[in-house]
Amino acid sequence: xxxxxxxxxxxxxxxxxxxxxxxxxxxxxxxxxxxxxxxxxxxxxxxxxxxxxxxxxxxxxxxxxxxxxxxxxxxxxxxxxxxxxxxxxxxxxxxxxxxxxxxxxxxxxxxxxxxxxxxxxxxxxxxxxxxxxxxxxxxxxxxxxxxxxxxxxxxxxxxxxxxxxxxxxxxxxxxxxxxxxxxxxxxxxxxxxxxxxxxxxxxxxxxxxxxxxxxxxxxx
Numbered sequence: 658x659x660x661x662x663x664x665x666x667x668x669x670x671x672x673x674x675x676x677x678x679x680x681x682x683x684x685x686x687x688x689x690x691x692x693x694x695x696x697x698x699x700x701x702x703x704x705x706x707x708x709x710x711x712x713x714x715x716x717x718x719x720x721x722x723x724x725x726x727x728x729x730x731x732x733x734x735x736x737x738x739x740x741x742x743x744x745x746x747x748x749x750x751x752x753x754x755x756x757x758x759x760x761x762x763x764x765x766x767x768x769x770x771x772x773x774x775x776x777x778x779x780x781x782x783x784x785x786x787x788x789x790x791x792x793x794x795x796x797x798x799x800x801x802x803x804x805x806x807x808x809x810x811x812x813x814x815x816x817x818x819x820x821x822x823x824x825x826x827x828x829x830x831x832x833x834x835x836x837x838x839x840x841x842x843x844x845x846x847x848x849x850x851x852x853x854x855x856x857x858x859x860x861x862x863x864x865x866x867x868x869x870x871x872x873x874x875x876x877x
Contacts, residue, residue, distance in 0.1 A: 702727040706772040709736040720775055728772050729780040731835055732787055740765040742785050744795060747808045754807040757821040766824060769816065773826050781816070783809055783857060784834040787841065798845040798853060805853070806860040813861050833857045 702725045707716040730741050739745045745761060752759035772779055785795040799805035813831065815823035837843035837850040845853075 702729075702777075704729050704731055705733050705736050706730075706768060706777075707775070708768060708771050711738050717771070717775065720777070725775075725777055727778045727780060729782065729832070730769075731782040731832075733768065734786045737768060738764065740768050741781075742795075743783065743808070744785065746812055750800070750804075754804060754811060760811065760815070760821060762815055762821065762823065769824065769826060773824070778830070779826065779828045780830040780832055781828050782832040782835055783812070783861075784832075785842070786835075794844075796840065796842050796844045798843075798849045802852060802856045806856040809857050810860040810863055831857075831861045 706728055707720045708714070709716065733741050734745075746765060747754070747759060748761055749759065769779065788794060788796075811820060813828075814820035816826045816828055817824075819825055833854045834850065835842050837845075837847075843850060
């Protein structure tokens, strides 16, 4: 009986608060922008690096002024060029993922260095950019999950361990695909994405650097 009465009191209090909220008179709020009252917690920064318009425009100065700390590498092909997506890093799916000549890192390395030279952290998205109304779509699950995992492992090693004349960029966050909740990016089932995440996460953390953090894809 006591629990029941207590529940009724809480329900009544909630109803009164809801009624007051609905009937409250609009009030003006004054903000003193000259007064510092605390620090806004940083949740995210920007997509892509300072080079855009295929390298014609360099926003390095503004990245410094804004104090950008984190950059997510997704849709770079829209703002810069043919870099960082899987079809550019590993252009021939029939190639051997164990061989260095199967990869094309040069243009992507240059772009990544323009970010890391500023001391900015990278969130590296493994997968493909938005393709719009294009003839070729890369929204299907990989035809061979283990081969995909091997490619991912070598990309991670290239950027963190210097494999194939690579970098030591200390990239900690590796995103698995992008927006698998919409058909434009993922035509497979949720279960197929879970499997992709599993094999990719294992590949990303298989090297000597235990600080890597595989992450799920951003959703719409």
